[in-house]
Amino acid sequence: MAVNRKEKGGIGTGEVPIISLAGIGVSFGPVRALSDVALDILPGECVGVVGHNGAGKSTLVNVINGRLSPTAGDARYDGAESRADFRNGQRARQAGIRSVFQELSLCPNLTVLENMRIPYRNMPWRNWRGNAASAVRMALDAVFPGHGIDPYCVVGDLSIAERQMVEIAIAFSRRDIDARLVILDEPTSSLDGAIADQLLAYIKKFCADGGSVIFISHMLGEIFDVATRMVVMKDGRIIANDDAKNFTRDSLVDAMGHVVPDGAENGEGRKQRELGEDVLRMKNGLSARKGEIVGLAGLAGHGQAEALAQCYLERSSDWRANRAPAVVFVAGDRARDGVMPLWSILRNLSLQTLVEFSRSFLVDRAAEKKLAQDWHRKIKIKTDDLDSSILSLSGGNQQKVLFSRALASSAPIVVMDDPMRGVDVGTKKEVYRMVREEAEKGRTFLWYSTETDEILECDRVFVFRDGEIAAELTGDAITEENMLRASFEMEEAAS
């Protein structure tokens, strides 16, 4: 597939790629986020990038805009020889590469025109406010005709959609170095249909005039509308790179998920078991029965974490700790939500259950020790000394400690927020087994995961899209294909 591309951008056509990546690899410690990525982007192209969670889309974007230095390979801006180093950010700016990030990067305390000033490094000093105001108004008029946004308005006063419009318009605005490649990461996530259409129309015009766009979205309809070329990513690689005409929605979804996991055994356990009554029912339609493993799927950032947090916070208190807690939480983002970095393994493990095993206001240290030793044995935490620092453990073993912390409790519901991030396969298998055992004993699990093979372990799956439940899958309907279909807006497929 990639061969086609070479011819088009080859010698003789006279077109120089704005960015040319060859053999790019990015590793974070042992984790390989990108491997052997080759991609050229020519003037006038609109490249749609699709892929499931963790496919490497964001990493790719950060390599192109120079915020991340690749650990292997070569990035050329405008055909100029360049070594991968910290100056790539500046090179990318010089080449006219601009990005709109998924998380908003405006300053909410500044006005629209002042936000224009920040990325425009060499703005002429004279009457800059007037110039910035007219530049941003012009850009807004061009992209979103009839927008009704005042450049003198404070960004914090705008709605989320308006902020996103401002950010997009600033990315396309005129400056000393003109925009030549604009990277849009889920640009339409908070725009309504009509405004999204304006953006798509503008992208087409921008590309027709010789500009390039990288367009990342979960809305397949939009991607097919604007993209001239499709790049499909999976597991840090580009697995398909071809003219948009050569794809259909179905073939695109197939391409994204075409590596079949060692699937034969997956989901074996779920068929035989009998489930109890409903123990949980939430306003958004999420429900779970006693002894059930409920999966929350979908692309990251579509409301799963919020649903879990709500479920947990509603059933626990800021004011008192319960000897019989209704729910416990297993964190996935360990540094943010789980690990107490200054503490030993022992103390990290016992935090949740202190009130459960202690009979007075003092910590029952003998019981604490026994608890830790039990779990040390049961879940095989790799350490000789439970008193050593939690940070001396590998990520997978830290995660085991967090699992033990939660499972040691008597709580009937366990909430898991993508707990297998950066965990090795061996640990995963052990945890699957344990989760299944506990479920058979009658515990209910709410399991948000960004990894398909984990979702396949579940008895029932809710697929989230745009903060809402897009599909509920049970039994044999739990397949990767169904999940992808529900996570990506298929438009005509959506009922």
Place this chain on the structure above:
Amino acid sequence: MNRDHLRILLPVLSLGLLLAAVFYLQPRAMSYFGLNLLFNLAVPVALATIAQMMILMVNDIDLSIGTFVSFCACVTATFVQSDPVTGYAMLLGAIAVYAAMGAIIHARGLPAIVVTLGMSFFWSGMAILILPSPGGSAPAWLNAMMKAKPPLVPVAIIAPIVIGLIMHYFIKRSSLGVLLRGVGGNSQAIDRAGWSVLGLKATAYGIAGLFGVLSGMALVGLTTSADANIALRYTLLSIAGVILGGGEFTGGRVSPIGAVIGAMTLTLAASFLSFLHLSSDWQIGAQGAILILVLAVRLVFTRREALA
């Protein structure tokens, strides 16, 4: 009318209300000399408030501004008066220390509270070394400037207005002001665009140092002498002034004009209490109560805003 305008409305209203109450109680205050007396100490307080505002703007807080102003006052009343070259060099050095403090706080990710608290010991020690017992004298020009009697409006009114306007144009209108506020609003965005957050923080602290120096000088110009504890209360007053003037603790939302108005309100509140024949015991309490009240009123506003 956007949120910025709303934010300035509250301090303007509270100053107006307080002023009206003072005039009602003491109609004679409605004169050139009356106003000068009422707002006598507003100038140094306003300058210190601006200094505090610069620090709050970048999401930090300065607990050393009171002792710093005292130190500057001591230098002004001694060295600047007797040996100007050394005196000004010391003041410049002090500004450099402030800028360096900002750089270190950012580079090492230190909590500003503790660092500035430590520095407050330092400045107070320096002040005592320079001026062990109250005394010194103001440079003649400074005294003349602070005591000048321009026609129609007294210095105590003109100076804060000038300070407020200059800072408004700097903070709200200039490119550097935008970047400095951006650091408070979303320092990641600033960093992403390729600016040096470290440099910007050092700049903000340096400007705060400059205004601390100006505050100390203005104070000496008014009181004609100094002592090492002359401005200890400015730490609390400056924070209250910024908040009263519509500033917030985080997020780079500050208003220079509001801060100056806040400082004037606090100065006036003290005078008002003395007009009420309330003992001066209640002055600091009233300042605390005003601060809490303003925050409470603002809470009601933001709640309503969040609901709307």
Place this chain on the structure above:
Amino acid sequence: MSVENNVQNTAPRGVTALLGLVSRKAWIWAWLAAGATFIAAMMAGSGGGAEAGSLLYAAFTFAAFTVIVGIGQMFVVTLGPGNVDLSIPATMTLAGTVALKFMASDGSLVVPGLLIAIGVGLGCGLFNFGLILLMRIPPIIATLASSFLFQSVAIWSNRGLRIKPPEGLADFATGGTLGIPNVALVALGVSVLAWVVLERAIMGRWILASGQNKRAARLGGVPVTAVHFGVYVGCAVLAGFTGFLLASFSGGANLNMGTEYMLMSIAVVVIGGSSIAGGNSNVPGIWAAALFMFLLVSMLNSYGLGAGVRLILTGLIIVSVVVLASKKGGRV
């Protein structure tokens, strides 16, 4: 990390163990510093056992007050960045004034007087926490604003009159038992209690967890609001108690008797090796730092250096401790 490993490879076992202990227990540095200052102070003087004894007696007496408020402040600082109680001095003054006024030098009212001081502390703590929780004011500003109010109430309540403490109470506060100042014994009792809470009780675990990562603590089943409530109220109660003791010790409440404790309470926490980033605190360090601060003054006095140098040194010590600690921890 690599440096530590090198040391372990080359140094003899005993040294390694000692280094390990020192690096784990930051408060040992504070004790070493206090010891060094003591020796330096003695060298400047004429020497002799009697002088050493009286210097130590004085040091323990004055350190006692710092220790009790320092412990309260330590718990607050443990809660993590942005948590600090600036109303300690005002609470001390208010509690001291009200209690002494109530007792009116009557020896039979000592116990109710003590309860009133503690009650005042309780009230101040509840007020602070109310501002923080209900009005969502950052703790620094909330405690600052309330300290204005407390100070005013204190001024109003005694109108500058200096009421003597009951004789028995004054004797107790200034006296000693078995050569140890009574106030130091009281402070020791408070310290032991604080140590038990911090190191052995569930509450201590919760405080330390909240300070390391409030969000993770909440998700790990810690009732974080209750923890904050307990810490702020407890800190104010300790401040009220100290105000009562200090007023009894110094022959009456005085309107600026708390002033120096605002900075001092934070200084002893930092110098004592507790992490200003929260989540890691210790009680022994508070004692060491409080003794160190007093001995530093004595040493500088005996070398003929004045308050100015002492303050400058204190400031530089605090800032350098903070800068050095940030290098090791790296966590903000």
